[in-house]
Structure formats: structure tokens, C-alpha cells
Amino acid sequence: MKTHIFGGCTCCTGIAQRLRYLMRSLGLRPFQLALMAFPADPPSGSPMHSFAYLDCGNGKTGTRFNAYTYSGDPVSRIVPAFDMNVDTEQTTLEIKNWLSRCTCVPKLQASDNCLFKPTRIIDISNNPEVDIVVKSTSGLDIPSYVCLSYCWGGPQALKCTSSNFEPSQSWVVPYDRVPAAFKDTFKIAEKLGFRFVWIDSLCIIQDDPADLKTELLAMPNIFKHADLTVCASSSKAFTEGFLQQRPDFREKQIMLNLPEGTSGTAHLDSYTWWAPPVPEPLAQRVWAYQERWLSPRLLEYGWRTSRWSCSCQKNYSGNNNLSILKDPSRASDAVKSHKYYSLFSYLNPPGVRQFSLSGSDLFNSWTSIIRKYSALKLTFPQDRLAAISGVAIELHRATGVGYLTGLWDHERLPSFLLWRTERRFSERRMRPDDRRAPSWSWAAIDEGVIFQHSRVVLESFKIVDVGVSGDFDRSVQGFMKMRGPVRQGLFWHGSGTVALDPSESHITITKQDGHELLIWPDCVSDIVHREQGNAELVEIELTLIAVGRAHTDHGIIRGLMLLRDTAKESSDYRRVGMFQARDEGDFTVDNWGIEEVGSI
Structure with missing residues (x-):
């Protein structure tokens, strides 16, 4: 069991924890409040959280709650604390301390031949509560600056x-x-000793398309070289401030009498990092996702307090660095490896994942990034490529791999083609009018997508040629020539049944011989029509090209559904979805003809 626990098995971890509950409970009097340390997540290295539960005796326990207190409460001697007030002298001192201890930015800047500076900058040197000045940085010394990420x-x-x-x-x-x-933002920057601030709406000429394009391509450098990125995570719009005291989200509270005649309050709630009581608006925005990813230092004003994260430390306001008391006979290996409690993961619901920048890990990194990114909200859908271009530029610089309008000219490019939509049919969108990307790119539609990890590519499938009209532009056209097993037909007409459940993301077509074809249409307007809440398949001939096999079951084939382009005299195809079927019956790939098709 220990081997499985170390491997991250949540089931084994839960069983082991339950056994520890039982052994501890048998040695205690009934109805005692138990405080304990427990990893936030199963993998080793996860921060230790403080939990409380009522021990009823004989191995029976009450609901487990998060246990904490607020800064200044005497109970902070035994329970971790955080500060709901994010605009105090103490908070400013904490942030200055985090800044002074961080070595991320100096290391980053030392690696460059010269310091980068944005085209324009906001100067708050007069006084942040007097007039501000937006200046050109030409000829101006910019030793440091702060960026703002906001809705x-x-x-x-x-x-x-x-x-x-x-x-x-x-x-x-x-x-x-x-x-x-x-x-x-200006108030924070002034308190921390910064003179210059960069905010997109004030530093990019919004009615100049050429300047917009130039500055969007410069976005990686703008955030990468900022000394600090302030995130207005709790604000829904630029009109809302974010320095106000946070609400009290506790569900229960317990008065505790402490030694030396003191007393205080322990606060309890049942929230998790993935389901906080209120969402952070910034975590749902596309542009903010890229800004967080690119920034070396983040100071976030979140739902409960202010948070700091960089590659060398993670912290939050009011952290009392409470030591974890261990009983060697009872403490798990995960507990023994930690010295202090940390509420960081609990207070940081969106989390900023770090991804590998090596070429060998590009597939896993990019597919994880796009699964999260593609599901986020975007005010202007035509910015779907632009809002992730900064991350793509950084990955291109790190790996040297060519970028293909949302995909990569990589050895696993065939697997990159096997993306599918996640949204159920009742909420599926129409295909956009603008052709901002080739149909074989996920950026061509306005849906959240997931990549099927089909590591085994069919030997008969090859990408003969591929090209795009631009690199990291807002709108890119492209083509792809593929050669592989192809089959054409009206796959859901005639004998058999079609199961189209509006609550599902796929359609199941069962042939008379029992063989099933699963299809994931990219949009409702191509091969599926929706009227008054009902969806039905259109009688249209499709071309299927098989690409690879399922990683867990090589008997399952996956590929693309193609529809001939409607342009006159065009021999090209457009992707309209992904399919999956067992390699048998009508879908035995070896019986399909090998053809070359072009897709735009």
C-alpha cells in the first residue's frame, strides 16, 4: 500500500488515513476536537493543511473541515492564520519581504544582453494620487516596472x-x-517603491491596428521582464478596486481556551481549492491566463487574501509559519517531510501550473495548457490565437520547434490533430464566420477542447506537407496534405441507430452488425443542426481519415472527419470533427484505401 500511496493513489491514501483515524480514535476519549496536518494533494511535496474534525470514539469521526484563524488571534499559536486585510502596513512589509527574498527577476535579467523596456509606460513619480503620465520609453531609463493583470x-x-x-x-x-x-495598482506600486507601471489599455494605442499587432507580439517580453505583476483576481472589471477587506467565508467557529488564560477563535469551512465559495473572475479570462503564465512574479489579490508566487517561493498575507508538531509513531511519511503548515493551495483556487519547456515534453505541456486555455472566456473570439501567442513564442524560443497556428511542427503532430470538443450538444456553438485558423486547428472554433493521447500513429498515416501564412498572428491561414487510410460515405443513414444525447459531447452510431462509431462534431452547423433545443444529423457524405490508435487500447482507431470545402472547384477538405471506432467490421483500417487529401 505504501508504494501505491507514494505513487499518488488517492484510494490507498484514503484507506491509510482512515486507519490512522481509527487507531487515534481508539486511544482518545469520545467527542474530542482533533486538529491534524494532512497533505493538500496525494503527491509528495504537497503543502500541509490544517484540518479539524470531531472524534466520536470507536473510529467514528465527524465531517472534516479546514481549520484556520485570522492574523492577530491568539489561536494562531496552534492553527495556521491568514489576513483578510490586504491593505495594511503589515501587508506591505510582507510583500517587501517577499520581494527582497526573491531572486527570480535578477537571474532572468542577467541572462539578457540588455534590459527590455516596453514601448510606453505610466509614470507615477509625481504622486499616485495626482495626475499620471503615459510616456514613450524612447530615451527613458526604466530600471524596473510593474504590470497589471485585470478583467x-x-x-x-x-x-x-x-x-x-x-x-x-x-x-x-x-x-x-x-x-x-x-x-x-498605482497605490501598491508607490508603496513598494516602483515609479513605472504598465497597463495594456493605457500603454497600447487601441485604435491603431499596427500598434496593437506589434504590442501583442511584444507581450511575452513585457510580462517576462516586469519586476512584478499585480493581479486583480477578485475584481470583475476595471471599475472595481481590489484592496478592500475580504468577506468572512467561515461556516463554523469554535472558541478555544489557551494556556495562560488567553482564548481565541478557530474558524472552520469545507471549501476546496477547486470549489471556492466565490470564483475569481480573473481566473476565467483568456488574456489573464497568458499573463500569469509569462510573469516571473505574481502578487494576486484573491478571494480571501493576497498571495505571492514565483519560482522560488509561495506565500500569502498573514502566514504565521506555524510548525507542524509530529508524533513519530503516528505521523505519515508525507507529514514527516514538512516543517510548516501552508494554506497557499487552499487560498489559490486557480493555481499556476509550471510546465516543462523541453522539446521532448512539448506535447504534454501544450495539450495541458490548451485544455485549460480553450475553456476560458474571451470577449473577442477573434483573439483566440493572439491571447495565447505569448506562451507559444516562449515555447518556440525554448524548444526551437515550429509553431503551426495553435499546433506544433513536431514529431507528434499527428497526435496534435486528434483534439475534440468537450461541451455538450445542448450548449455547442456554431462555427465562427471568420476563418481565423485552418480547420485542423482547435483555434478555428470557439469551444473548449481536449487532446486524445493517441501515442500510436498508424504506419500508413503521414503528413506529406504543411504550411501556414504567419507565425504568431491574430489570424493565420494554412494548409495540410495528409496521406492515410480513407473511407467515404453516409455513415449514419440506412440500417442502424443514432444516439444523440444533448447532455453528451459525442454521438454514438450503432450499425446493424453491432459495430459502433463515435463522432465528436466540432460545431453544430457543419453536420448537426439544432432547432428548438433538438439536434439532428444532416444527410451528408463525409470522408474519414484514420490517424492513430488509442493509447490504452490499440484496437481502437481515431481520426478526422472531413467535409469537402464549399468553395467552387476546390479539391480541399475542411475538418468537421473527430471519430473513434474499433478496428473491425466496416472500420477495419487495413481494408480502407490509402489516399492523399488536402485540408485547409
Whole structure:
């Protein structure tokens, strides 16, 4: 069992924990409140959280709750604490301490031949509560600057335009016109000793397409070289500030009498990091995902407190660095490996995952990134490629692998083609009118996608040629020539049944001989029509091209569903979905003809 626990098995971890509950309970009097340390997640290295439960005796326990207190409460001697007040002198001292201990940015800048600086910057040197000035950085020394990541929440009332910036190459903004989220950012920057701040709506000329394109491509460098990125994680729009005291989300509280005549309060709740009581709006935004990914240092103002994360440390306001007391006879190996409690994962619901930048790990890294990214909200769907281009540029620099409008010119490119939608049919969107990407790229549709890990590519399948019209642009056209097993027909007409459940993401077609074909249409407008909540398949001939086999069952084949392009005299095809079937009966791949098809 220990081997499986170390391997991350949640079932074995739960059984072992239950046994520890039982052994501990048998040695205690009934109805005692038990406080304990437990890993936030099964893998080793996970932070230790503080939990409380009522021990009823004989191995019976009550519901397990998160246990914590607030900064300044005497109970912080035995329970980890955090601070709901994010705008105090103590909080500022904590942030300054995190900054002074962090070595991420100096190491990053030392690796460059010269320091990068954005095209424009906001100067708050006069006083953050007086007028601010947006300046061109040409000839200006910019030793350090702060970026803001926030939710636009609609059209910007205050933004940089050709008329207010270009005449003098500077723009004085009256303080009373500055929205709340920006004011809070300037306040933080001034307290931490920063003179310069970068905010997209004020530093990019919003009515100049050429400047927008240039600055979007510069986004990786802008956030990568920032000394700090402030995240307004709890604000829904630029009009909302984020320095106010956080609400009290406790579900229960227990008064505790402590030695020396003191007393305090332990607070309990049942929330998890993946299901907090309130979502953080910024965690649902596409542009913010890229900004968080690119930034070496994050100072986030979240749902419960302020949080710090960088590659060398993770912390939060009010952390009392409470030591974990261990009983060698009872403590698990996971507990023995930790010295202190940490509420970081619990207070950081979205989490910022670190991904490998090596070429060998590119498939796993990119598919994980896109699964999360593609499901996020985007104000302007045509920005679907642009809003992830910064991450793509960094991965391209690190690996040297060519970028193909949301995919990679990699040895596993065939597997990259096997993406499918996750949204159920009742919520599936129409195909966008704009052709911002080739149909074989997930960026061509407005759906969350998942990549099927088909590591085994059919020997008969080859990508003969592929090309795109641009690298990291907002809109890219491309083509792909594939050679492989092909079959054409009206697969869901005639004998057999079609099961189309609006609550599912796929359609199951069962032939008369019992063989099944599973299909995942990319959109409802290609081969599926929806009317008054009902969906039905269209009588249309499709071309199937088999690509690979399921990783866990090589008897399952997967491939692309193609539809001939509607353009006159076109011999090209458009992807309209993905299919899966067992390699038998009508779907025995060896019996299919080998053909070359082009897809746009």
C-alpha cells in the first residue's frame, strides 16, 4: 500500500488515513476536537493543511473541515492564520519581504544582453494620487516596472488612442478619471517603491491596428521582464478596486481556551481549492491566463487574501509559519517531510501550473495548457490565437520547434490533430464566420477542447506537407496534405441507430452488425443542426481519415472527419470533427484505401 500511496493513489491514501483515524480514535476519549496536518494533494511535496474534525470514539469521526484563524488571534499559536486585510502596513512589509527574498527577476535579467523596456509606460513619480503620465520609453531609463493583470469587464472608458497620445508622445491623465483597479495598482506600486507601471489599455494605442499587432507580439517580453505583476483576481472589471477587506467565508467557529488564560477563535469551512465559495473572475479570462503564465512574479489579490508566487517561493498575507508538531509513531511519511503548515493551495483556487519547456515534453505541456486555455472566456473570439501567442513564442524560443497556428511542427503532430470538443450538444456553438485558423486547428472554433493521447500513429498515416501564412498572428491561414487510410460515405443513414444525447459531447452510431462509431462534431452547423433545443444529423457524405490508435487500447482507431470545402472547384477538405471506432467490421483500417487529401 505504501508504494501505491507514494505513487499518488488517492484510494490507498484514503484507506491509510482512515486507519490512522481509527487507531487515534481508539486511544482518545469520545467527542474530542482533533486538529491534524494532512497533505493538500496525494503527491509528495504537497503543502500541509490544517484540518479539524470531531472524534466520536470507536473510529467514528465527524465531517472534516479546514481549520484556520485570522492574523492577530491568539489561536494562531496552534492553527495556521491568514489576513483578510490586504491593505495594511503589515501587508506591505510582507510583500517587501517577499520581494527582497526573491531572486527570480535578477537571474532572468542577467541572462539578457540588455534590459527590455516596453514601448510606453505610466509614470507615477509625481504622486499616485495626482495626475499620471503615459510616456514613450524612447530615451527613458526604466530600471524596473510593474504590470497589471485585470478583467476589462467591457469597453474601457479610459484608453490610449492616436488622438490623446501621438501629438506629443505623452498623455497626462487626470487622477479623477482613473478607474478603481488602476488606482489600487498605482497605490501598491508607490508603496513598494516602483515609479513605472504598465497597463495594456493605457500603454497600447487601441485604435491603431499596427500598434496593437506589434504590442501583442511584444507581450511575452513585457510580462517576462516586469519586476512584478499585480493581479486583480477578485475584481470583475476595471471599475472595481481590489484592496478592500475580504468577506468572512467561515461556516463554523469554535472558541478555544489557551494556556495562560488567553482564548481565541478557530474558524472552520469545507471549501476546496477547486470549489471556492466565490470564483475569481480573473481566473476565467483568456488574456489573464497568458499573463500569469509569462510573469516571473505574481502578487494576486484573491478571494480571501493576497498571495505571492514565483519560482522560488509561495506565500500569502498573514502566514504565521506555524510548525507542524509530529508524533513519530503516528505521523505519515508525507507529514514527516514538512516543517510548516501552508494554506497557499487552499487560498489559490486557480493555481499556476509550471510546465516543462523541453522539446521532448512539448506535447504534454501544450495539450495541458490548451485544455485549460480553450475553456476560458474571451470577449473577442477573434483573439483566440493572439491571447495565447505569448506562451507559444516562449515555447518556440525554448524548444526551437515550429509553431503551426495553435499546433506544433513536431514529431507528434499527428497526435496534435486528434483534439475534440468537450461541451455538450445542448450548449455547442456554431462555427465562427471568420476563418481565423485552418480547420485542423482547435483555434478555428470557439469551444473548449481536449487532446486524445493517441501515442500510436498508424504506419500508413503521414503528413506529406504543411504550411501556414504567419507565425504568431491574430489570424493565420494554412494548409495540410495528409496521406492515410480513407473511407467515404453516409455513415449514419440506412440500417442502424443514432444516439444523440444533448447532455453528451459525442454521438454514438450503432450499425446493424453491432459495430459502433463515435463522432465528436466540432460545431453544430457543419453536420448537426439544432432547432428548438433538438439536434439532428444532416444527410451528408463525409470522408474519414484514420490517424492513430488509442493509447490504452490499440484496437481502437481515431481520426478526422472531413467535409469537402464549399468553395467552387476546390479539391480541399475542411475538418468537421473527430471519430473513434474499433478496428473491425466496416472500420477495419487495413481494408480502407490509402489516399492523399488536402485540408485547409
